[in-house]
Amino acid sequence: MDTQVTAYYLAWICIIHLSVFSFILFFKKDNKKANVTLAIFMLMLVAIHASHLLLLTDMVYKYYWLNNLCFLLLFLEGPVYFRYTTLMAGAVIDWKKYLWLHILPFLFPVWYILSFLFKDALEIKTYYQYAKHVQPLDATIVLAVVTIQAAVYWLWSVKILNQYNKRLKSKLYKSQLSLQWLTVLTIILLISALLVVPMLLFVIQSDISVLYIYMPVITMTIYLTLFYKSINFPGTEYEKRLIREQVRQRISRDMHDELGAGITKIALLSELARKNNEEDDLKLSEISGNAKRLSENLKEIIWDLNPESSLFSNMLSCIREYASDFLYDSGINYFIELPNQEPDFIVSYEAKRNLIMIIKESLNNILKHSGANQVNLRLEAVDGLFLLTIEDNGKGIGHSKGSQGNGLKNMAIRASQIGADFTYQSNNGGLSVRVKNINLS
Known part of the structure; x- marks a missing residue:
């Protein structure tokens, strides 16, 4: 099968699957903020694969501005992915503090898009005919910048995920809430962006269209795993519920050990005193009765707090x-x-x-x-x-x-x-x- 035909069908496979993934993530109730963010991230990938279709079908000559807008989306992928990892890890980031990192790289895609205002229809057609096989220099510069920007966000994500996993090591529920899988996937993204893609570009520089076959296969493998793991991840709310249960269990034990023993002792001493002192029999009986009732009520409270009672x-x-x-x-x-x-x-x-x-x-x-x-x-x-x-x-x-x-x-x-x-x-x-x-x- 022709390389471009194969790339065409792979682009459609990616678009369909990623769209379905996004739809499911949008309507998943658990860990909603993180899943919605991941859905937006995947829709960005849908748009990028759609731009490949424009190029492969020659529709890009007419709708080149849509292809150019995808370069803007590329610069949003890093921040959106980083936002997803912070939500998964429950980290709070001061985004205003790093405005330069979010805004400065956008100068390059804006410069790239504006350059097309000075091209006529023939120049645009010639440009994209050339781009089908060899990466143009201006596009290479933009992609290099977006790769560096994304790498910064991915490295930042790895740091936050490592902090999260380190904190989780001492928890009993670490196996359920571990994000080691997300750390590994983020590292794979880093390796793909900084090593695999540049190597592919160097090896197949005579016919860059082959890249449209390799990259969908790589990205779909990564994002299918990401989707599967994310949709089955219980989320930070689950951890909060586990923590509440642990607190209830601790309070239950403390009340049993400290208060329960003391109240029982009061009841026993009052019973003993009542038997030895007939004059205070009525008062001691009242003390004994109150202590017994309090002890029974305390048992109910302890049972109520115990997670096993649920x-x-x-x-x-x-x-x-x-x-x-x-x-x-x-x-x-x-x-x-x-x-x-x-x-x-x-x-x-x-x-x-x-x-x-x-x-x-x-x-x-x-x-x-x-x-x-x-x-x-x-x-x-x-x-x-x-x-x-x-x-x-x-x-x-x-x-x-x-x-x-x-x-x-x-x-x-x-x-x-x-x-x-x-x-x-x-x-x-x-x-x-x-x-x-x-x-x-």
């Missing part, structure tokens, strides 16, 4: 244990039905906290105000969401005190905080509370 299966165990313990000595018959075949997943902190508090509030109202002797608690999956139903056979809301009405208001507020729908139905046969469309993820 597992769906662990949350269900907590609900079953709490409801059983709360109703066990109450004289109320109870039935608890929870999902047992749902795949395990991480429950969001807000959803877990509010759902458990709704259950606690509801059971507390039943025990204090309903006069019921039967309670049914059911949590079930419905179309990917969850439905909580708590029913009793008590007096209903109309015959209970005002505090139960306040409890219903609190439950409605908690349901709204997690985007769920709260309803209740009251009659002489009891009260039915329903929380629908609960999104636990």
Whole structure:
């Protein structure tokens, strides 16, 4: 196949693939800023390959100004790629401090573009016929400058990425968030720009059109890897979430070790003192009771902070244990039905906290105000969401005190905080509370 025909089809392959990559990156929700920046970078490459098509199809004679604009895009590739690496690494750069680096190199493509104002149609046609096979001197100068500029940005990117990877070495999640792959790709870009391309230009200077075959293959290999790695990279938000979980785990351990032991000791000492001193029996009993309640509350707080409690299966165990313990000595018959075949997943902190508090509030109202002797608690999956139903056979809301009405208001507020729908139905046969469309993820 003719060299120019091969180059033509390779240009189209690059344009189609890079356009698809960009489209996917624009709509990826995770690590959005970095992915949008990478999408813009790839669209610049689309424009550059489109300029190759103009040259290969001789349309460049008519639309030479489009080809010239691509030289401006070349000078934006370095800054945009650098912006992408800083977003991936979570680095903050003062762009104003380096205005000279961003603006000064643009003098060369502007000079190149303005030079065409002094060429007539025949000179332009002759210029591009020559450019198909041999790189013109003015274009060589512009490409040399853009290569130096891009190399500066890529070296800067390598420095920032190395700092990021060094910081990550001591983290437990380093394997998930390592950017070593991006460091390697940036170094490959540097080698390609500073060594491979100049060598190719020297070797094939008699027919530069061969370069339009080699370069798409090289760049597509690099950018396909870049796209694949980037779209699967969890991003800095994932690291923040991991850090929050580690902080919660540390607080949980500290509270257990420091406060839990102290409160338990208070309870034991007050029990001992109550037995040995009958005069202070009432006060010591009150101290002992308060210490025990505080200890139980502290256990709940510790469990709530522990990242392991965010597992769906662990949350269900907590609900079953709490409801059983709360109703066990109450004289109320109870039935608890929870999902047992749902795949395990991480429950969001807000959803877990509010759902458990709704259950606690509801059971507390039943025990204090309903006069019921039967309670049914059911949590079930419905179309990917969850439905909580708590029913009793008590007096209903109309015959209970005002505090139960306040409890219903609190439950409605908690349901709204997690985007769920709260309803209740009251009659002489009891009260039915329903929380629908609960999104636990």
